[in-house]
Amino acid sequence: MPVPIPEHLKDLPRPRINRAPSPVLAMSLPWVLVMLGSLSPTWPIVSSAPVMPPLGFLFLLGWLHLRPGLFPVWAGLPLGFFDDLFSGQPMGSAILLWSLATIGMDYVETRFPWRGFVQNWLVASAVIAGYLLVAAWFAGVHRQPDLLLAMLPQIALSILTYPIATQLVGLVDRLRLIPVREV
Amino acid sequence: MAPSSNRRPGSSRRAQYSTFLAYVIAFAGVIAGVAVLLFSTSNAVAFASLRSGATDAVAPAATAAAASRSESQSVWSALKGYFTYGVRVARNEQELAEARVRLAEAAALKNENARLKALLDLRESEPKPIAMARLIGSTSTSTRRYALLGAGSHQGVAVGMPVRSPLGLVGRVLETGDRTARVLLITDTESLVPVRRARDGVPAFAAGRGDGTLQLRLINLGTNPLRVGDAFVTSGSGGLYWPNTAVAVVTRLTRDGAFARALSDPGTTEFVEVQPLWEEGTAAQQLTAPPAAGAK
Numbered sequence: 001m002p003v004p005i006p007e008h009l010k011d012l013p014r015p016r017i018n019r020a021p022s023p024v025l026a027m028s029l030p031w032v033l034v035m036l037g038s039l040s041p042t043w044p045i046v047s048s049a050p051v052m053p054p055l056g057f058l059f060l061l062g063w064l065h066l067r068p069g070l071f072p073v074w075a076g077l078p079l080g081f082f083d084d085l086f087s088g089q090p091m092g093s094a095i096l097l098w099s100l101a102t103i104g105m106d107y108v109e110t111r112f113p114w115r116g117f118v119q120n121w122l123v124a125s126a127v128i129a130g131y132l133l134v135a136a137w138f139a140g141v142h143r144q145p146d147l148l149l150a151m152l153p154q155i156a157l158s159i160l161t162y163p164i165a166t167q168l169v170g171l172v173d174r175l176r177l178i179p180v181r182e183v
Numbered sequence: 184m185a186p187s188s189n190r191r192p193g194s195s196r197r198a199q200y201s202t203f204l205a206y207v208i209a210f211a212g213v214i215a216g217v218a219v220l221l222f223s224t225s226n227a228v229a230f231a232s233l234r235s236g237a238t239d240a241v242a243p244a245a246t247a248a249a250a251s252r253s254e255s256q257s258v259w260s261a262l263k264g265y266f267t268y269g270v271r272v273a274r275n276e277q278e279l280a281e282a283r284v285r286l287a288e289a290a291a292l293k294n295e296n297a298r299l300k301a302l303l304d305l306r307e308s309e310p311k312p313i314a315m316a317r318l319i320g321s322t323s324t325s326t327r328r329y330a331l332l333g334a335g336s337h338q339g340v341a342v343g344m345p346v347r348s349p350l351g352l353v354g355r356v357l358e359t360g361d362r363t364a365r366v367l368l369i370t371d372t373e374s375l376v377p378v379r380r381a382r383d384g385v386p387a388f389a390a391g392r393g394d395g396t397l398q399l400r401l402i403n404l405g406t407n408p409l410r411v412g413d414a415f416v417t418s419g420s421g422g423l424y425w426p427n428t429a430v431a432v433v434t435r436l437t438r439d440g441a442f443a444r445a446l447s448d449p450g451t452t453e454f455v456e457v458q459p460l461w462e463e464g465t466a467a468q469q470l471t472a473p474p475a476a477g478a479k
Contacts, residue, residue, distance in 0.1 A: 042241050042320040042331060047450055049370075049394040052323035073205045077212030084230075085237035088322025088329045091223035091230040096216025103209050136326040138220060141393070144372045147326055150394035154324075 019179035029176035030070060031079070033169065034059045038083040049150050050136075053158035055165065056083050057131060060098065062162075062169035064105040065120045076102040093138040097131055120166075125159045132158065228358070235360030238331055242319065242363045310425055312456040314338040318353075318449055319363070326393055328371035330354065330449055332364040334457065340364050343423060345458045351429035351446035352376065352417060353455050364457075369430065370395050370445055377420040378430050380413055387440065389415060389430055395448075397431045399440045409433055409441045425461045 038056030045052065060079060063071055080098035084091050108123055115123075132155050133148075141147050192198035223229050264271075316334035334340050336359045346353045346366050354368040369376055374391040378399070385408055389397045399415065401407065413433040419426030431443035449455075 039241060040324065041322045042238070042244070043323075044320060045323055045450070047321055047323040047395075050324060050326050054324045072208075074208035074212055077208065077215065080212070080216065085234055086241075086322075088325040088327045090220060091234075092216050092219030092221070094216075096213060096220055099209060099212035099216055103206075103213070138224070139326045140372055141326050144393055147372070147393040151326065 018183055020181050020183045021177045021179050022181045025178075025180070026176045029172055030063050030067075031075075033172050034063065034079050035082055038079070038086055041086045041088060050154045051157065053154065053161040053165075054087075054128075054132070054135075055161075057094075057098065057101070057128070058158065058162055058165035059169060061101070061105070061124050061127060062166040064102065064109075065124070066166065066169055066173060068106075068109045071102065073102055073106050074099070076100070088139075089135055090138055093135055097134060101127055101131065117163075121162060124162050128158045128162065129155050231358040235335070235358050235363065235365065238363045238365070239335070239360040242331075242333065242360075310458045310461070313344060313459055314340055314457045315454050316457065317453060318366070318455055321368075321449065326372075328368040328374075328391065328393060329357070330366045330368055332356070332366050332455070332457070333362070335360045335362045335364050337361050338457075340457050341460075343460055345424045345428070345461065346455050347425075347428050347458060348447040348449070348452040348455045350448075350452065351431075352424060353447050353449055353452065355423065356457065368449060370397065376424060376430060377418045378415040379418040380409075381416045381429075382413070384418075385409070386418060386420075387415065389443065392442075395445065396434070397443045397445055398437075399431070399433065399443050401440050404439065407436060407439065407441075409436060411436065411441075413441075414446075415443065419461055422461055425458055 034056050036056075037054075037059040040052060040055045056079070060071070060075070076098035077095060080094035080096070083094040083098065087094060104127070105123075112119070132151060136147070136151060141151075192202050314334040316332050316338070318330045319333045321330040322328065330353070332340070332346065340356055340359050342356055342359060344356045346355060352369055354366045354371070354374065356364050357367040358365040367374055368391070369389065370391040370393065372391050372393045376389045377386070378389045379386045386402045388400045388402065390400060392398055399409070401409075411433050415430045415432070417424040417426055417428045417430055429446045431445050433441040433443045435442040
């Protein structure tokens with residue numbers, strides 16, 4: 001005997017069958033999220049020391065972990081260029097480092113296909129710490145060695161922010177796959 | 184997490200080529216990054232127009248966000264603010280009552296000052312500000328210390344102009360867009376401000392250290408005459424910063440100078456003032472020349 005459709009499902013605002021995610025939304029939201037993260041220097045936080053985690057980079061790592069193969073392996077080039085426009089780093093620093101990170105994460109993905117959250121977080125922590133230190137070197141920190149000490153809170157904060165950033169990436173991943181298009 | 188299945192392109196020649204091409208572009212990105220980095224570190228203004236164009240494009244949103252920032256809004260103090268709101272309101276009201284009295288006294292003093300100056304026939308040495316604007320953001324992820332200013336060449340802001348807040352010197356304009364400008368804060372590691380001790384004019388350089396403090400390097404080496412708590416103001420040497428703008432207070436002595444705390448925390452400043460360039464040899468400079476002639 002067929003189960004009758006429950007009353008509260010009968011008058012849903014939109015039909016649930018014959019629907020597919022919009023390809024525009026599904027393809028563009030990951031890029032938009034990373035670029036919004038790169039815009040964080042224009043947020044109204046004016047600080048006298050480097051404290052904020054590099055949100056664009058964290059989102060990129062989150063996408064690479066959650067959906068391997070969603071970003072093409074050359075995604076670091078355009079996204080890094082966009083980040084360089086706002087970050088205050090010398091131009092080219094993010095182009096280089098984001099490209100290297102994307103290629104490196106692609107290698108980790110093929111080398112260790114079976115990973116859990118802890119492994120992902122460990123890899124991300126190493127990549128984030130390396131990224132911040134090398135970026136600081138590009139910005140001239142070797143002329144001011146004391147500044148390395150002032151960077152420790154930022155590195156710690158970035159590593160702790162990474163799980164939150166991946167949660168946000170997961171939320172946007174669900175948003176981008178909402179079936180809105182009629183087929 | 185399970186390995187993704189779309190990694191092997193299979194026997195399709197076209198899919199193989201596009202995978203290969205993706206890696207070629209990725210490594211080209213690495214090489215391009217190195218090239219651009221080398222070019223931009225040797226040539227600081229190389230991409231200024233690109234950067235200021237980009238900040239111009241996002242400036243409206245950033246300015247609207249900055250308008251809601253009324254008082255100290257660094258990350259931690261924003262969080263802390265929620266818990267200490269009531270105490271602060273009470274304290275502020277008390278301070279306001281005291282400040283009203285002081286203000287009345289100050290107005291009287293100002294009147295007297297104006298009268299005495301008119302008597303002596305002196306000219307005002309404070310410059311007329313080019314523009315008043317908000318600091319709409321800063322490079323809080325990078326170790327370089329730049330801030331974005333909500334005024335650009337449309338408002339008359341030009342490269343090199345000093346930027347100050349009511350509390351002291353903030354920095355100077357480095358790049359200008361149409362409606363935004365990039366400000367090099369005095370705490371940046373590349374910033375060097377000629378200063379002198381407010382009390383007696385001991386000349387020094389204030390170099391940024393990138394973490395919100397400054398390093399004071401004395402020009403005349405010898406015994407270190409500094410004390411903790413000494414206030415330093417700009418000396419006007421070099422013709423860039425107007426003299427007698429407050430810069431920093433000494434917090435810790437070193438062998439050949441001192442570490443100092445910058446007086447104007449850009450995070451707690453809502454509006455800043457862009458001043459015209461200070462030039463050598465003006466009448467105002469002779470009036471405010473430092474008592475101990477020193478800094479070149």
